[in-house]
Amino acid sequence: MDYGRVLEQIHATVLPTLGQGKVADYIPELANVSPTHFGMAIATLDGQVHTIGDARMGFSIQSISKLFALVMALKVEGDDLWKRVGREPSGTPFNSLVQLEHEAGKPRNPFINAGALVVTDILCTRFAVPENALSDFLEKLSGTPAIHYNHRVERSERRHSDRNSAMAHFMKSFGNLRNPVDQVLDAYCRHCAIEMNCVQLAKAVSFLANHGRIPGSDEEVLDVSRSKRLSALMLTCGTYDAAGDFAFRVGLPAKSGVGGGIVALIPGECGICVWSPPLAESGNSFSGSLALELLTTLTGRSIF
Amino acid sequence: MDYGRVLEQIHATVLPTLGQGKVADYIPELANVSPTHFGMAIATLDGQVHTIGDARMGFSIQSISKLFALVMALKVEGDDLWKRVGREPSGTPFNSLVQLEHEAGKPRNPFINAGALVVTDILCTRFAVPENALSDFLEKLSGTPAIHYNHRVERSERRHSDRNSAMAHFMKSFGNLRNPVDQVLDAYCRHCAIEMNCVQLAKAVSFLANHGRIPGSDEEVLDVSRSKRLSALMLTCGTYDAAGDFAFRVGLPAKSGVGGGIVALIPGECGICVWSPPLAESGNSFSGSLALELLTTLTGRSIF
Amino acid sequence: MDYGRVLEQIHATVLPTLGQGKVADYIPELANVSPTHFGMAIATLDGQVHTIGDARMGFSIQSISKLFALVMALKVEGDDLWKRVGREPSGTPFNSLVQLEHEAGKPRNPFINAGALVVTDILCTRFAVPENALSDFLEKLSGTPAIHYNHRVERSERRHSDRNSAMAHFMKSFGNLRNPVDQVLDAYCRHCAIEMNCVQLAKAVSFLANHGRIPGSDEEVLDVSRSKRLSALMLTCGTYDAAGDFAFRVGLPAKSGVGGGIVALIPGECGICVWSPPLAESGNSFSGSLALELLTTLTGRSIF
Amino acid sequence: MDYGRVLEQIHATVLPTLGQGKVADYIPELANVSPTHFGMAIATLDGQVHTIGDARMGFSIQSISKLFALVMALKVEGDDLWKRVGREPSGTPFNSLVQLEHEAGKPRNPFINAGALVVTDILCTRFAVPENALSDFLEKLSGTPAIHYNHRVERSERRHSDRNSAMAHFMKSFGNLRNPVDQVLDAYCRHCAIEMNCVQLAKAVSFLANHGRIPGSDEEVLDVSRSKRLSALMLTCGTYDAAGDFAFRVGLPAKSGVGGGIVALIPGECGICVWSPPLAESGNSFSGSLALELLTTLTGRSIF
Known part of the structure; x- marks a missing residue:
């Protein structure tokens, strides 16, 4: 697969859409990002990295951190x-309390805010400084200093x-949070505020395309x-x-994260990251989602 | 892949679990089925069929009909x-009205009852006798008279x-139902009451593993x-x-259907059907789910 | 209390508001009523009737029927x-299904639609022709042929x-409805479609102001x-x-009813009915609610 | 009305029920109260006080404080x-978050916890030390030092x-809370922890039976x-x-409050307080509710 060429085609197609959607503005630091940034990176399991656009410009990973925090928590806590x-x-929306009330404080999954707070609570119990542990882990996964x-x-x-x-x-x-609320929130906000670029994130996620092992070192993560x-x-x-619609x-x-980044993967092939700040109503990057849809259309690669 | 042998291993492992769960009993005709039946069939794209147990014994397909009714509706209605x-x-549960009230009568997906009723409403508009059209369609997909x-x-x-x-x-x-309620319910109940066996269903679903074409005839369905x-x-x-848990x-x-059947597929390889009447709390066949989990564990095949 | 004079004052004050709100339009027969009608009647326990405006013009009593149907059901069924x-x-809104789902089909009270359907179901069991029984009952309560x-x-x-x-x-x-749905709905719709005027309704409700006995005859209803x-x-x-806001x-x-009528009572004094078709967002008559608020303000009579 | 004798009759009837229900145990200080306490006081508008049982024993007023906090907030904030x-x-239950989410953070009424927190927030804005202001106010209303x-x-x-x-x-x-959360919660918890007895509370609530004026001094509160x-x-x-059921x-x-106290009033006649710690499932004092029901039955006094 000539991923370099595919990225060029994607870039040409999404260019006219850049700016559509709405940059997250619940905090000023996110609102100030230019809405026309677009970057994409593909890290294949044999070590190649293909990029286009602002693929080496750092951005706020926001909820993408939930994925890596979960991996860390699974490593230390296991299926418990x-x-x-x-x-x-x-x-229901990612920050809804209704479901929590109906299901006695057990979040539906680790990728909604409530679930990620429980995951962070586990990390607070297991690591002295969870945000440092997460940074170290991301450095190892992405091979970045x-x-x-x-x-x-x-x-x-x-x-x-x-x-x-x-x-x-x-x-x-x-009873589903063990550490003081303030401590958990501190760690949670720091995780969300981590900055990475598309290349780093494409590499960081590629172990999931490699059945749990970091490509290159072959170290088993899961x-x-x-x-x-x-x-x-x-x-x-x-x-x-x-x-459902994304699948x-x-x-x-x-x-995805409200910073406009989305990490994805093709099992057995590559890790992927795309970034474009403006969000669709769903909270996912508008042009980023389109880029990934084009990727599967152009390559014929999807898991189905 | 030696699917015959894999089926034998699965059979041996699930045998001690047969009878666990609870046979659907909201109508007597389902409640009377023996809880120890177990059958499984795999129809590969090259035309082979592997079976084990009661794979040729007919059962009530129930909600599995929702899948094929949807395919028919997509063919006539398209993305509208x-x-x-x-x-x-x-x-929320498959028969909840809460979501319908909150989202103004638009069902969340075509596989919950409300969604299948809308799909059936479309078939009622497009076909004189929808249940006959569905039977004909299933005969063609499964190659059964x-x-x-x-x-x-x-x-x-x-x-x-x-x-x-x-x-x-x-x-x-x-305003999200066009035909008289009684007419839609008649057709819906007839679809649910269709009887097929594992071999027929494994073949019927295999076009989805073949990117939309019926294996053998190569006729495009989707x-x-x-x-x-x-x-x-x-x-x-x-x-x-x-x-989520099943994935x-x-x-x-x-x-899946409350008759205890589950159809599944491995893209590019085969259609699958397993049947065991007792259901887990989720409404999915207890031993059937286990058999599919074993299938992906033993073969290393899953879409991820 | 000079109720005649009070009614005149009320009339003068509400006149400029007539037409505010929105006449119920879910069926054409209600939508066609002129929005500027206004009538009010007070029937004191000593037999006097005071009226103003269109107090003798018939209108569709709609949900006011729920009150009298409940009285009949209580008489035959008691506290069961x-x-x-x-x-x-x-x-939640009067026609919500959410509460029913959360509370297993038991309506919260007999004045929302679901509760009134159960009340009607009881009347269907107890009376050969419930709508006739209800009309007869209203004739007796109001002293109208x-x-x-x-x-x-x-x-x-x-x-x-x-x-x-x-x-x-x-x-x-x-399991909270005993008779066929169609039969219950027929009776329910007939109850809603009963036509009465303010004088009749003020008299009909006055037994509740008289501790359960019909003023004049002293017959005990409750x-x-x-x-x-x-x-x-x-x-x-x-x-x-x-x-809550009304209280x-x-x-x-x-x-109240969506036909624009509201019956009320001052314990120990009188039955009241006011009618003005346009409804506030709450579903209660806009000018009718205002008239009742003026009544308690002007007379100093309220139950508190 | 011979309230002394009525209280004796009530006492005799509720005695066998004392201990039914469940003392609030979410904090140890409440759980330790003896479940067989029972006291009741009636303060008539002409200055008489009738008591029975433990009417002068102090208890935790808990949510009864919400009533008096609301009166203070209405005095300073008015209808805004x-x-x-x-x-x-x-x-929905008194501590539900579901309603808040559906109605954008506006509590349904000032007597559920969320509503009382907003009321407390208003007091935090208006008074330097809200809990002292509330104590002072209760001292004036009850005539207690x-x-x-x-x-x-x-x-x-x-x-x-x-x-x-x-x-x-x-x-x-x-955006429906102006002061820091911790400050509001501090004041809220102090309000709930105020201790008074039945005589004090019956007097404190009697201004509401007197159309807003403190009996005796005739000072207007509302x-x-x-x-x-x-x-x-x-x-x-x-x-x-x-x-609804209580009415x-x-x-x-x-x-009512979860400490087992209930204040009530008969307009134009008296303020009432009853106390019995064990609660019915509804959160209201089991024997206290019964005592109030007996009061209206024995005296024929109710607002209806």
Whole structure:
């Protein structure tokens, strides 16, 4: 597959759409990003990296951090994690408290905010400084020396975290949060504020396309079964309340963030990251989703 | 892949579990089926059929009919169908009216009862006798001469259809049902009461593993893109409110029915059907789900 | 109290508001009523009747029938009725199915549609022709010879009853409806289509102001305790999802209908009926509610 | 009315029921109260006080504080308060977040926790030390020198306030809380932890029976209209999700607390307080509710 050429075709097609959608503006630091950025990277399992556009420009990974935090939590906690978080699509917006009330404080899956707060709570129990542990982990996965969170974004997130505070206190009232709410929220906001670029993220996610092993080093991050299961979870729950439609149109396991990034993977082939800040109503990058749909259309690659 | 041997291994493993779960008993005709039946069939794209157990014993396909009714509706209605039915997991039980009220009579997907009623409404508009059209279609897909619905099951379903009547009237009040409620319910209950066996169903679903073409005749049922998208929909919505967990454990597109049958497929390889009447709490066949999980574990085949 | 003069003051004040709000238009027969009608009648326990405006012009009583149907059901069924219908405000719109699903088919109170359908189901079991029994009962309560339902309104209601059909089938699926859905809906629509005027309704409701006895004849309709309890129910549940606000502003037990009528009562003093077709968003007559608020303000009479 | 004798009759009848129900145990300080306490006081508008049982033993007023906090907020904020809090029964449990999510952070009424938090937020804006202002106000209303909150109860409440924290943060995320969450929760928990006895509370509530004026001093607390409206609100929303049933059985405006106290009033006659710690499932005192029901039955006094 000539991925370089495919990326060029994608770029040409999405260019006229750049700017459509709406850049996340609940914190000023995200709102200030130019809406016309577009970058995409494909990291194949044999070590090649193909890029187009702003693929080496850093952005706020936001909810993409939920994927990697979950991997870390699974490594330390194992399947016990699933006693505290479900594996079903939520059927409601990512920050809804209704489902939590109906299901006694157990979030539907680890990719909605409530679920990610429980995952973060596990990391707070297991690591002295969870945000550092996550950065280290992302450095290893992406083969990059220095990954950090953006302090201004983190402080801004923290100041606007009333809804997440509500969820955290609510789950604590059901006994599904072990550490102090403030500590969990601090770590959670730092995870969201991590900055990476498309190349780093495409590499970081590629172990899931490689059945759980980091391409190159062959180090096992997750065993084959867990790696496949995590991909399944990305497909059914990775793109907010539009996962069904995303699977329908794109057909690849993916995880999106409100910074406009989406990571995805083709099993056995490659890790992928696309970035374009403006979001569709679903909360997923408008042009990013289109780019991934084009990728599967142009290459004939999808998991189905 | 030696599917014959794989089926034997699966059979040996699930045998001790037969009888676990609970046979559907909302109508007597389903409740009377022996809980220890187990059959499984794999129809490969090159025309081979592998079977084990009661693979040639007919059973009530129930909600599996929703898959084939949808294919027919897509063929006649095209993507306009999606204006009246969504493509997202419901996050609520298959027969819930809550979601319908919150989303103004548009069902979340075509595999919950409300969605299947809209699909049936389309078939009622397009076909003089929808149940005959569906039988004919299933005969062609499965290469079987005579497929019928069971009159006693149909009458019994119809007598116990108050909840479906409620949904149908509710959607009609929102303008999302065009034909008289009684006519739609008649057709719907007849579709559910169709009887087929594992071999027939494995063959019938295999066109989806073949990118939309019937293996052998190569007749196109759906184009490549629609075929893949339908598989994606099966993965995210095909197994009631447990689709996330099913994708996590099994990792194959599938559609289940309360008669204990589940159809599934491995893209590019085969159509599959397993049958075991007792259901897990989720409404999916207990031992049938286990058999499919074993299939992906033993063969290493899953879409991820 | 000089009620004649009070009515004149009320009339003068509400005149400029007539036409505000929106006449119910879900069936053409209601939509065609002139929005500027206004009538009001007060029937004191000593037999006087004070009127103003269109107090002798008949209108469709609609949900006001729920009050009298409930009285009849209480007389024949007694407190067993409360096993099938609750006594709490619903907190959701009058025709919502969400509450029914969450509470297993038991309506929150007898004044929302679902509750009135259960009440009607009881009347269908107890009376050969429930609509005739209700008319006879209203004739006795109001001392009027001939009370009938409007056939055109009834047929129109019946043709637009999909939402009520949905509720009825839904409750039947929970076992909380005994008679065939069609029979219950027929009776229900006929009850709603009864036509009366303000004088008749003010008289009909006055037994509740008289601790359960018909003023004049002193015939007991309900015992003192049941009569008071029914008034309490009117206060907490009688004016759709605005009962709290209505009690806050008006402070009298009342029951409204989408035909624009509202019956109310001052315990120990009088029965009241006001009619003005246009409805506020709450479903209660806009100018009618205002007239009742003026009544308590001008007279200093309220139950608090 | 010989209230002394009525109280004796009530006492005799409720004695065998004492201990039925369940003492609130979400904090140890409440759980330790003896379940067989029973006290009742009636303060008539002419200055007499009738008591029975433990009427002078202090208890934790808990949610009864919501009534007096609301009166204070109405005095300083006026009807603007109703822009931030509704006046409808909630139809859901007192600590539900579902309604808040569906109605954008505006609580249904000031007597559920969310509504009381908004009321407290108003007091935090208007008073330097809201809990002292509330104590002072209660001292004036009850004619008692020293009313305090219990520090141990307050600290315990504060430690178990995750659900209230969740609500407060949730409302803040909708912009319906102005002061820091912690400050509002501190004041809220102190209000709940105030200790008073039946005599003090019967006197404190009697101004509502006197159309807004403190009996004796004749000082106006609320004008006639607001006083009546507040009584209406007590009737429709004062006893958690059982207000409909309470109005049905008792027929008096009332406000209950999980400490087992209930204040009520007969307009034009008296203020009432009853106390018995064990609660019915509804959250209202089991024997206290019975005592009030007996009061209206024995005296024939109710508002209907």
